[in-house]
Amino acid sequence: MPTKNIYLKELESESIYVLREVAAQFERSALLFSGGKDSIVLSYLAKKAFAPAKIPFPLMHIDTGHNFPETLTYRDEWVKKIDARLIVKNVQDSIDKGRAKEEKGYNASRNLLQTVTLLDAIEELKLDCCMGGARRDEEKARAKERFFSHRDEFGQWNPKNQRPELWDLFNGRKNMGEHFRVFPLSNWTELDIWQYIKEENIPLPNLYFTHQREVIERDGQLLAKSDFLNLRETEKGKMMQVRFRTIGDMTCTGAVLSEASTIDEIVAEVAASRVTERGTRSDDKRSETAMEDRKKAGYF
Amino acid sequence: MNSSPQRSLLRFLTCGSVDDGKSTLIGRLLYDTKSIFEDQYEAIKTSSEQRGEQGVNLALLTDGLRAEREQGITIDVAYRYFSTPNRKFIIADTPGHIQYTRNMVTGASSANLAIILIDARHGLTEQTNRHSLIASLIGIKHVVVCINKMDLVGYKKELFEQIRSDYEQFSSKLQIVDVQFIPISALNGDNVVDKSANMPWYGGSTLLYLLENIHVSGDENLIDCRFPVQYIIRPMNDEYHDYRGYAGKVAGGIFKKGDIVMALPSGFVSKIKSINTADGELDEAEPGMSVTLLLEDDIDISRGDMLVRENNQPSNGQDIDMMICWLNEKKLVVGGKYAIKHTTQDARCVVRDVHYKININTLHRIEDDKNIGLNDIGRISIRTTRPLFFDSYRKNRHTGSMILIDEATNETVGAGMII
Known part of the structure; x- marks a missing residue:
C-alpha cells in the first residue's frame, strides 16, 4: 500500500530524483547497505x-564480522526480494592483511576499522560514487x-x-x-522513516521489534551479550525485554527497553521518545565531534 | 504525534548577521515544539557549562562543526527538522558572515520562505540588505522579518515600528510578494511559539503560527508543461521487452495521460501512453513529482531532452542573459569558459559580457565596475555550446536556473538566474 x-x-519523490541522478551522472556506483532501516528504505526507494528495470548498481555491505546474525539473514533475504546484486567486503580481511588494527580493551569496536575496508573497496572496485542512508537529523555533523558530497583522492571530507x-542541480x-558520497535520504527524519516503513509495509529485521535478550549494562547502555564483547569481571548478563532503535555492530549498538512488537507501536514509541536514536550508539559518544572526525577520514 | 495525510512540507531559511541570534531562534523553535531530544539538550547543557556560559546556549544545537564551536559562528548551512501536527518543516540555517554568503544562496535556492532576523538594537545593516536582495533574486516569495532582541530594548513598540518602516522602504524595490513583521525575543521565546506578555501592543500572530498557516502552494508554475528527461528506463528483459520509459521530475505544468507532447530538441510529437510509478499508473503528474512517462511512439529521446506542449514551448537558444551570484574566490572571467548544468542538461559556455554589478546596499547598478568576485551579484551574457530550452527564472525556478562550474577545479562557482 x-x-x-x-x-x-x-x-x-526527492529521494527517487537523487537516485536517478546518481545513475545518470556516475559510472560505477554502489549503495552502502548495513541491514539497518535507513539502508533498507534507501534500497527500497x-x-x-x-x-520495472533492475537497480542499476550493486548493494555493498562492509561486514565488520561483529554483526547481529539476524542482520545477515535479513540481508540475504532482502537482496533476493528486491532482485539486487550484493557485494560483501570484510573488515576481517583488512585486519588479516595488516591494513587495519583491532582495538583493544572493553570498549573495543570495529566501527572505525570499517573506514579502511570501505576506502580499500572503493579503490579496488574503482567506485566513483557510494550512496548511504545517512540523514541530516541524525547528528550535528551530518x-x-x-546530497552530493565530494571526497578527495584520500576519501576525505572537507x-x-x-x-x-x-x-536540484547536483x-x-x-x-x-x-x-562522491551521495545521501538521498538527507531530508528524512527518524520518524519519517518509520512512518514510511509503516505505510509501505516494508519488512524489517526482527531486531527492531521487542524480544527477550541477554544484555550487559555498561555506562547507561544495554549492550547485547555476545562473543565479540569483552566483559569486565563485574559485568553479568541479564535477560531483558528489549529492541534496537538502530542496527550496527553488536559491540556498540545499545538496546532500549521496549514492548513494541509492531510498526505501529514503534511509531508511537519513536514519536514519544525524548532521546535521539544516536543516543544508543557509543561510537558517537567518544567525543563531542566524534562523527565529524570520522567523516573527515572517510567514514560513512 | 499523529500526522494527518494533508500535512505538507515547508522549506524555509533563516538569515541575519552574525550576532542576530539565528541559531538561538532555531534552537527556540525546536525546543518549544519539543523537537529537541533529551540527550541533545543534555549535551549542549554540558557544553554551555564547560564554556562558562550562563544558561543553556541553544545555538550549540546547530553549530555542529568543530570550527563553528570554537569561533562561535555558523559556517555552513545546517539543516534542521521539526514538525507540528499541521506541517513538517525543513530549516536551512545559513551563515551571516560575509565570506559564507554563498551558503545562504544554497539554502535559499530550495526554500519557499525566508526569515530575516534584525537585531532591534542595530536596525537594518548591510547584511540585512544583502540577504533580502538574495532572497528576492532567488525567487523567495514570502519573507518574515523577525525583529529580535526586543527584550534588550525594553519591548518598545516605537523601535519596532521604525525598523518596520525602514525595511518597507528598502524592500519596496525588491520583488518579494509577501512581507510580514514580528517583534520577538528568541532568547526568551517572546512571540516565537507563544504570544508575548511583554508586547501587548503587538496584535499579529506568533512566528510558529505564521509558519504553520502560510500558503505556498502557488509558488510552483502549474501552467507551462516542462519535463526534463533525467534517465531512460529500459529493463531489457522478456517481460518488458519494448519498455522504454522516460524518468524525470515534473518541472512545470500538469502532464496528463493522453496529452500530446513534443520532444525537444528533435521536435517529434507523440502522445503520453501512460504515467508510471512503481506503485502503478497515474492519471496526471504535477510539479515536483518523480514519474516515468511512456509515449505512444518510439522516438529518440535521451537525458537532457525536454518534453513540452507543442503550443507552449520554452525559449530555445544559445545566447542567454542572466543574473549571476558568484560563489568562488576566483573571479568571473569575461571570455572565460565554464561548464554548466541546467535542468538535466550538461553544456559549456563562454561568458561574453558583464553588463553591470549590483550595489547590494542601494540596489543601484554599477556599470563601470565589471569585476564579479565572491559574493557579488551582477548581470551577464553567456553563449552556450548548444541550444538550451529555458524559461525566465521568474516564470519557472527549475527551467530558469543554472550553475556554472570551473572546468579546472570542478567547483560550483556561479548561480545563474535567467532573465
Whole structure:
C-alpha cells in the first residue's frame, strides 16, 4: 500500500530524483547497505526509482564480522526480494592483511576499522560514487552534509569547503581517483522513516521489534551479550525485554527497553521518545565531534 | 504525534548577521515544539557549562562543526527538522558572515520562505540588505522579518515600528510578494511559539503560527508543461521487452495521460501512453513529482531532452542573459569558459559580457565596475555550446536556473538566474 501522506510523497519523490541522478551522472556506483532501516528504505526507494528495470548498481555491505546474525539473514533475504546484486567486503580481511588494527580493551569496536575496508573497496572496485542512508537529523555533523558530497583522492571530507548545492542541480564532476558520497535520504527524519516503513509495509529485521535478550549494562547502555564483547569481571548478563532503535555492530549498538512488537507501536514509541536514536550508539559518544572526525577520514 | 495525510512540507531559511541570534531562534523553535531530544539538550547543557556560559546556549544545537564551536559562528548551512501536527518543516540555517554568503544562496535556492532576523538594537545593516536582495533574486516569495532582541530594548513598540518602516522602504524595490513583521525575543521565546506578555501592543500572530498557516502552494508554475528527461528506463528483459520509459521530475505544468507532447530538441510529437510509478499508473503528474512517462511512439529521446506542449514551448537558444551570484574566490572571467548544468542538461559556455554589478546596499547598478568576485551579484551574457530550452527564472525556478562550474577545479562557482 503506497503512502498517501503528502509530505512523505514529497520526500520519496526527492529521494527517487537523487537516485536517478546518481545513475545518470556516475559510472560505477554502489549503495552502502548495513541491514539497518535507513539502508533498507534507501534500497527500497532504489527499487522504485528504476522499476520495472533492475537497480542499476550493486548493494555493498562492509561486514565488520561483529554483526547481529539476524542482520545477515535479513540481508540475504532482502537482496533476493528486491532482485539486487550484493557485494560483501570484510573488515576481517583488512585486519588479516595488516591494513587495519583491532582495538583493544572493553570498549573495543570495529566501527572505525570499517573506514579502511570501505576506502580499500572503493579503490579496488574503482567506485566513483557510494550512496548511504545517512540523514541530516541524525547528528550535528551530518546536518551540514550535502546530497552530493565530494571526497578527495584520500576519501576525505572537507566540511569547510563543500560545494554549494543549488536548486536540484547536483554537481558530480570530479577528477580521477576522487569519488562522491551521495545521501538521498538527507531530508528524512527518524520518524519519517518509520512512518514510511509503516505505510509501505516494508519488512524489517526482527531486531527492531521487542524480544527477550541477554544484555550487559555498561555506562547507561544495554549492550547485547555476545562473543565479540569483552566483559569486565563485574559485568553479568541479564535477560531483558528489549529492541534496537538502530542496527550496527553488536559491540556498540545499545538496546532500549521496549514492548513494541509492531510498526505501529514503534511509531508511537519513536514519536514519544525524548532521546535521539544516536543516543544508543557509543561510537558517537567518544567525543563531542566524534562523527565529524570520522567523516573527515572517510567514514560513512 | 499523529500526522494527518494533508500535512505538507515547508522549506524555509533563516538569515541575519552574525550576532542576530539565528541559531538561538532555531534552537527556540525546536525546543518549544519539543523537537529537541533529551540527550541533545543534555549535551549542549554540558557544553554551555564547560564554556562558562550562563544558561543553556541553544545555538550549540546547530553549530555542529568543530570550527563553528570554537569561533562561535555558523559556517555552513545546517539543516534542521521539526514538525507540528499541521506541517513538517525543513530549516536551512545559513551563515551571516560575509565570506559564507554563498551558503545562504544554497539554502535559499530550495526554500519557499525566508526569515530575516534584525537585531532591534542595530536596525537594518548591510547584511540585512544583502540577504533580502538574495532572497528576492532567488525567487523567495514570502519573507518574515523577525525583529529580535526586543527584550534588550525594553519591548518598545516605537523601535519596532521604525525598523518596520525602514525595511518597507528598502524592500519596496525588491520583488518579494509577501512581507510580514514580528517583534520577538528568541532568547526568551517572546512571540516565537507563544504570544508575548511583554508586547501587548503587538496584535499579529506568533512566528510558529505564521509558519504553520502560510500558503505556498502557488509558488510552483502549474501552467507551462516542462519535463526534463533525467534517465531512460529500459529493463531489457522478456517481460518488458519494448519498455522504454522516460524518468524525470515534473518541472512545470500538469502532464496528463493522453496529452500530446513534443520532444525537444528533435521536435517529434507523440502522445503520453501512460504515467508510471512503481506503485502503478497515474492519471496526471504535477510539479515536483518523480514519474516515468511512456509515449505512444518510439522516438529518440535521451537525458537532457525536454518534453513540452507543442503550443507552449520554452525559449530555445544559445545566447542567454542572466543574473549571476558568484560563489568562488576566483573571479568571473569575461571570455572565460565554464561548464554548466541546467535542468538535466550538461553544456559549456563562454561568458561574453558583464553588463553591470549590483550595489547590494542601494540596489543601484554599477556599470563601470565589471569585476564579479565572491559574493557579488551582477548581470551577464553567456553563449552556450548548444541550444538550451529555458524559461525566465521568474516564470519557472527549475527551467530558469543554472550553475556554472570551473572546468579546472570542478567547483560550483556561479548561480545563474535567467532573465
